[in-house]
Amino acid sequence: MSDEKRVAKLEIDGKSYDLPIFSPTAGPDVIDIRKLYGTAGVFTYDPGFTSTASCDSTITFIDGDKGELQHRGYPIDQLAEKSHFLEVCFLLLYGELPSPAQLEDFESRVTNHTMLHEQMQYFFRGFRRDAHPMAIMVGVVGAMSAFYHDSTDVRDEWQREVASIRMIAKMPTIAAWAFKYSIGQPFVYPRNDIDYASNFLRMCFGVPTEDYQVNPILSRAMDRIFTLHADHEQNASTSTVRLASSSGANPFACIAAGIACLWGPAHGGANQACLEMLREIGTPDRIPEFIARAKDKDDPFRLMGFGHRVYKNFDPRAKVMKQSADEVLELLGVENNPTLQVAKELEAQALADPYFSEKKLFPNVDFYSGIILEAMGFPTSMFTPIFAVSRTVGWISQWKEMIADPQMKIGRPRQLYQGATLRDYVDIEKR
Numbered sequence: 395m396s397d398e399k400r401v402a403k404l405e406i407d408g409k410s411y412d413l414p415i416f417s418p419t420a421g422p423d424v425i426d427i428r429k430l431y432g433t434a435g436v437f438t439y440d441p442g443f444t445s446t447a448s449c450d451s452t453i454t455f456i457d458g459d460k461g462e463l464q465h466r467g468y469p470i471d472q473l474a475e476k477s478h479f480l481e482v483c484f485l486l487l488y489g490e491l492p493s494p495a496q497l498e499d500f501e502s503r504v505t506n507h508t509m510l511h512e513q514m515q516y517f518f519r520g521f522r523r524d525a526h527p528m529a530i531m532v533g534v535v536g537a538m539s540a541f542y543h544d545s546t547d548v549r550d551e552w553q554r555e556v557a558s559i560r561m562i563a564k565m566p567t568i569a570a571w572a573f574k575y576s577i578g579q580p581f582v583y584p585r586n587d588i589d590y591a592s593n594f595l596r597m598c599f600g601v602p603t604e605d606y607q608v609n610p611i612l613s614r615a616m617d618r619i620f621t622l623h624a625d626h627e628q629n630a631s632t633s634t635v636r637l638a639s640s641s642g643a644n645p646f647a648c649i650a651a652g653i654a655c656l657w658g659p660a661h662g663g664a665n666q667a668c669l670e671m672l673r674e675i676g677t678p679d680r681i682p683e684f685i686a687r688a689k690d691k692d693d694p695f696r697l698m699g700f701g702h703r704v705y706k707n708f709d710p711r712a713k714v715m716k717q718s719a720d721e722v723l724e725l726l727g728v729e730n731n732p733t734l735q736v737a738k739e740l741e742a743q744a745l746a747d748p749y750f751s752e753k754k755l756f757p758n759v760d761f762y763s764g765i766i767l768e769a770m771g772f773p774t775s776m777f778t779p780i781f782a783v784s785r786t787v788g789w790i791s792q793w794k795e796m797i798a799d800p801q802m803k804i805g806r807p808r809q810l811y812q813g814a815t816l817r818d819y820v821d822i823e824k825r
């Protein structure tokens with residue numbers, strides 16, 4: 395944050411207040427209102443935080459108007475094409491691309507933390523078989539606080555590092571086991587001789603009765619999906635993790651809170667909702683009916699996978715995902731996938747409709763991801779858990795950044811109170 399001396403002048407009832415303006419390395423200037431209530435006795439009002447910067451950060455930058463996303467300055471399309479998920483994890487966590495030796499060490503540390511405490515499997519067995527895998531993940535991740543006591547003290551840098559590696563390493567195992575439990579198949583343990591994405595696919599689709607051969611096309615597509623979902627500035631679930639962490643709560647409990655928030659259909663749950671919507675549309679001739687519903691103010695229906703709080707242009711991740719969908723489905727010989735055809739026609743018709751262009755509503759990361767995941771063999775209930783596996787590194791990176799920030803304070807927003815003013819209690823006999 396630069397120490398520019400620019401100020402914003404605020405006048406209230408004839409009194410003038412100077413509020414410092416800070417300029418970032420990229421993006422909009424910010425007005426520092428931290429002393430506003432103390433000097434002017436007023437709050438700012440911003441439900442949904444559409445115009446509020448909640449923190450300083452150096453991790454991810456988004457330009458919503460240009461449709462740009464950068465992790466530590468590197469554009470997402472370059473990372474998706476040239477890097478791989480664990481290297482992006484290193485970049486998000488430590489700020490720079492790793493040297494070969496650093497990458498080898500990091501990948502070894504993650505690989506050697508992929509197993510869960512053996513007793514944790516009993517948590518899975520306590521759920522109904524038809525439990526949504528996100529419900530299981532919230533429970534199991536929260537329960538990690540009860541098993542990994544040697545990495546819960548957030549004041550200890552070494553414990554923070556161990557918790558970070560454990561979370562990134564164990565989330566694929568937790569998600570895969572939630573899937574296996576839901577389909578009544580035995581848990582498949584991780585292996586140390588295959589890469590992160592391949593390990594996840596093998597734990598999901600392997601069975602003890604035969605060796606599982608990882609399809610390199612699917613493994614590369616899985617790794618790219620992990621890379622595209624890794625972090626995204628101060629989105630709802632990341633803000634949830636930051637707020638939970640600001641009280642000093644342990645990292646596992648805070649990540650469980652992030653998983654719970656991500657589950658919502660307006661956020662990470664949109665990938666599941668989008669594929670279910672595309673299936674409901676079924677054929678291109680029904681698209682106008684659904685576009686009309688999305689435009690109807692009296693109809694709560696919205697096009698899932700469309701629109702974004704920040705992007706008022708194409709979500710750059712959606713572009714990469716669309717290209718990946720074409721590649722993967724062609725390589726799998728399902729390029730005529732009806733759901734993909736409906737998605738492409740829906741995108742074309744929506745983008746040609748003034749309602750969507752005027753409101754700057756474009757496909758987001760969730761619009762095409764489900765099509766790839768479905769082609770890979772995942773049920774829709776696994777789409778958001780896969781998003782959570784990837785986003786864990788973003789949550790952890792933002793958590794580490796906040797905990798290390800000397801300015802960190804417990805998050806405690808105020809309100810515009812519209813309720814009853816002071817009044818005396820009325821005994822029931824007098825009511």
Ligand code: SDX
Pocket residue numbers: 625626628629630659660661662664688689695696697698699700701702703704753755758759760
């Ligand atoms: C993710 O924040 C992040 O970074 C999130 C994420 C990440 O990586 O962490 O990018 C992941 O959550 C992507 C978004 C996934 N959600 C969906 O695809 C669900 C469908 N999209 C909408 O629910 C909506 O677009 C949101 C929630 C994504 C954004 O909502 P906003 O910013 O609060 O916008 P809004 O609701 O104020 O909408 C502005 C206008 C409204 O019309 P008016 O009241 O101005 O007349 O656009 C309309 C909305 O009705 N609108 C839509 C629409 N999205 C917004 N109309 C139809 N279909 C839609 N999808």
